[in-house]
Amino acid sequence: MKIVKAEAIPFAIPYAKPLRFASGEVHTADHVLVRVHTDEGLTGTAEAPPRPYTYGETQESIVAVIDKIFAPQILGLSALEREAVHARLERTVGNPTAKAALDMALWDILGQAAGMPVSGLLGGYTDRMRVSHMVGFAPAEEMVAEAERVRDVYGITTFKVKVGRRPYTQDVQACLALRTALGPEVELYIDGNRGWTASESARALREMAGLGLTFAEELCPADDVLGRRWLVAQSPVPFIADESATRAAEVTRELLGGSATAISIKTARTGFTASQRVLHACEGLGVEVVMGNQIDGQIGTLCSVAFGAAHRTTARNAGELSNFLDMTDDLLAEPLAIENGTLRVREGAGLGIDLDTDKLARYRQDR
Ligand code: MUC
Ligand code: MG
Known part of the structure; x- marks a missing residue:
């Protein structure tokens, strides 16, 4: 279950009804889709929402920290070595949603490998x-x-x-x-x-x-x-x-x-x-x-x-x-x-995240 690739894909989907609150407002879900791939062909998926008014992260910073720091640090580790993955991610302070999405993608892989729901x-x-x-x-x-x-x-x-x-x-x-x-x-x-x-x-x-x-x-x-x-x-x-x-x-x-x-x-x-x-x-x-x-x-x-x-x-x-x-x-x-x-909860192995590839192609911002 070796990690061979970790992708950070920015996408943007507008809100029909923006949410307004004391620290900010949200008009577009400008999130990052995080996908971790293993040598056995499994892919774990999660999403990271940038909330600059809460954590200081932006969509660009999440993509950059995953591409430039986190992905190179975790390549070659097994999805079973979560503590080792976290020890490497924790060398960088902050960036909570980028780290969390990688963690959840790894759990998705574990669930798929075991044939059991993550929940x-x-x-x-x-x-x-x-x-x-x-x-x-x-x-x-x-x-x-x-x-x-x-x-x-x-x-x-x-x-x-x-x-x-x-x-x-x-x-x-x-x-x-x-x-x-x-x-x-x-x-x-x-x-x-x-x-x-x-x-x-x-x-x-x-x-x-x-x-x-x-x-x-x-x-x-x-x-x-x-x-x-x-x-x-x-x-x-x-x-x-x-x-x-x-x-x-x-x-x-x-x-x-x-x-x-x-x-x-x-x-x-x-x-x-x-x-x-x-x-x-x-x-x-x-x-x-x-x-x-x-x-x-x-x-x-x-x-x-x-x-x-x-x-x-x-x-x-x-x-x-x-x-x-x-x-x-x-x-x-x-x-x-x-x-x-x-x-x-979604039934089936892993987190049960089945992506609509046409929608991903429509909303992703890196192509
Ligand atoms: C919430 O519970 O506060 C708004 C800002 C944030 O960090 O999360 C949302 C909802
Ligand atoms: Mg709150």
């Missing part, structure tokens, strides 16, 4: 996850209309509401409008992408106290160290670290430092190998996790659900698995389908 190899807890949908910035009535449409069409009843605008009261109003329109059965939580100060966040949480929120995520920057601890200590709900805890060591630091009380796990940045490290750390420390979304396409979403469904702790909360619905197209031959508010 089963990871843990095999269940075959599906409940889906949480992200509602981006818009006037409150549009946010309500979107949530109602997503509930009615896909059966989704969990919503993560993007907050972090100024004045904070407009987000309080939007959350109130969502709760009023959707009723008490629907689960709502908020994500500020570091948009507010600690004091704005505290006021917003107090004013939303009657809305039955289940979590609050990254309302203010973790770099505001004491302010963030002060906020988290008074949060009435678990406070999720997302972009402030992108590696197992950061997870430990944020949790032990009192800057978070729950963790977002994103396979787009920690792949499967490091996501398990994060998950096991959280289980050991006794904090809740949520499967987050790096505004993934269908390939990334397939990876997220494979991981999330594999473990009891990740399958407990609804996973953020629906951002791909806002894209105009994707690369899978058989598109993902969310039914009754759930997304199923």
Whole structure:
């Protein structure tokens, strides 16, 4: 199972509905398709989404780091030598989505070689996850209309509401409008992408106290160290670290430092190998996790659900698995389908990623 080639293919697919949030906005899925090939003719596939406002990576930087540094470092190693692969990748700091995509492509190869689904190899807890949908910035009535449409069409009843605008009261109003329109059965939580100060966040949480929120995520920057601890200590709900805890060591630091009380796990940045490290750390420390979304396409979403469904702790909360619905197209031959508010893991060996080669030819940007 020797690695003979690692490819980084840039592609771009427009969004039908851009996602807007406090740290940025996404109009085009300008991602990188990562393919690792072995001497036995197996090909592992994953995708890396550039998020410069979160990790500093761009589409060009992901292609460059894979072509120039990572591919030459891992050629000749076996897909079974994942720890050796990671030791080489870790010689370069940062570049989390490039590393994660290579890791997941290797797991895809292992699954194919074993003739078993990756989700089963990871843990095999269940075959599906409940889906949480992200509602981006818009006037409150549009946010309500979107949530109602997503509930009615896909059966989704969990919503993560993007907050972090100024004045904070407009987000309080939007959350109130969502709760009023959707009723008490629907689960709502908020994500500020570091948009507010600690004091704005505290006021917003107090004013939303009657809305039955289940979590609050990254309302203010973790770099505001004491302010963030002060906020988290008074949060009435678990406070999720997302972009402030992108590696197992950061997870430990944020949790032990009192800057978070729950963790977002994103396979787009920690792949499967490091996501398990994060998950096991959280289980050991006794904090809740949520499967987050790096505004993934269908390939990334397939990876997220494979991981999330594999473990009891990740399958407990609804996973953020629906951002791909806002894209105009994707690369899978058989598109993902969310039914009754759930997304199923793909059956078959590996990750079950079957690419539509015509679509890849249409959207790839390197030819
Ligand atoms: C999220 O959960 O924050 C937006 C920025 C990012 O890093 O991820 C997305 C969604
Ligand atoms: Mg987040």
